[in-house]
Amino acid sequence: MKFLTGFEAAVHADAVIIADLHLGIEKLLFERGIRSSDVSEKLVKKTLKVLKRAKKEKLIIAGDIKENPVSVPREARNYLKEVGEHAEVILVKGNHDGGIERVPGIDVVSAKGFSYRKLGIFHGHAWAKDEVMECKHVLMGHNHLHVKIGGRWESVWIEMEPDKKKIREII
Numbered sequence: 001m002k003f004l005t006g007f008e009a010a011v012h013a014d015a016v017i018i019a020d021l022h023l024g025i026e027k028l029l030f031e032r033g034i035r036s037s038d039v040s041e042k043l044v045k046k047t048l049k050v051l052k053r054a055k056k057e058k059l060i061i062a063g064d065i066k067e068n069p070v071s072v073p074r075e076a077r078n079y080l081k082e083v084g085e086h087a088e089v090i091l092v093k094g095n096h097d098g099g100i101e102r103v104p105g106i107d108v109v110s111a112k113g114f115s116y117r118k119l120g121i122f123h124g125h126a127w128a129k130d131e132v133m134e135c136k137h138v139l140m141g142h143n144h145l146h147v148k149i150g151g152r153w154e155s156v157w158i159e160m161e162p163d164k165k166k167i168r169e170i171i
Contacts, residue, residue, distance in 0.1 A: 001119060001137065007050045008155040010139065013117040016054050016087075018047065019062035019141025022096065024073030040075035044082050051087050059087045060116065062141035063094025063123025070098050080106055090116075094141065095125040 001012040010017045023040045051059060066076040080103055083089060089106040091097065092113050101108050112129040113122025120135035122128040124142030132138060139157075146153045 001139070003157055004050060004054065007046065007053075008157075009050045009054075010157060011054045011056065012119050012139075014056060015058040015060050015090075015116065016047075016051055016056045017060045017062060017121065017139060018050075019123070020064045020094070020144055021061065021079070022064055022067040023076040023079050025067040026075065027073070028067060040079060044079050047079075047083050048086060051083075057087045059083060059089050060121060061089065061091045062121055062139060063092050063111070063125070064096040064141065065091055065094070065100065066096055069096045072099050072103055076100075077103060092121055092123050092141075094123040 001010055003010050004016075008018060021043055023043065026036055026039050047059065051057070065079070066073060080089060084105045090109060091100060091106050092109045093100065093111045095111070097108075100106075110129075111123055111126040113120060113132040114129075115121075115131045115135050118135055118137075120128060120132035120138035122132050122138070122140055124140040128138070128140075145156045147156050148154075
C-alpha cells in the first residue's frame with residue numbers, strides 16, 4: 001500500500017482507497033453561513049484525477065460517502081454515477097451512510113469492513129470483524145485526521161500494525 005500525497009488517498013493492489021467524503025455537506029455549510037456550492041463537484045474531479053494518476057479502475061470508499069446520515073443527497077448520487085462510469089465502486093458503510101444501499105451501481109460492504117487483498121478496511125465507528133483485524137495492516141476512516149504543516153492544515157493517514165494483544169483486552 002502507498003499513500004498519494006495531495007489526494008488523501010491510498011493505493012493498494014488494483015484499487016484506490018479514500019474515506020469520509022461527506023457529500024452533500026454544502027447544505028450544512030450554507031445553514032452556517034458558508035456558501036460553497038461546488039464541494040461535491042470538486043470531489044468528483046479530484047477522484048477521477050487520482051484514479052487516472054494511479055491508473056486504477058477500482059475505488060474503495062472506507063465510509064461516510066455522504067453527510068446526511070438518513071437521506072441520500074443528489075450530490076452523492078451524482079458522484080457515484082459519474083465516478084461509476086470510470087471505476088468499480090465499493091463502499092464500506094460508515095455511520096453517515098444510511099440508505100446508501102438504494103443507490104444502484106455500487107457494492108456496499110457492512111460497517112464491520114472486509115479484507116481486500118490482505119489489507120483490512122473498515123470505517124471505524126463499528127467494531128471490525130475478525131477477518132479485518134487478522135490482517136497485518138488495517139486501514140480505517142472516520143477520524144478525519146489532520147496536521148498543521150507550515151500554517152496549512154493537511155489531511156493525513158496513520159499507518160500502523162494493530163496490537164492484537166491490546167485489542168483483545170478491549171473486547
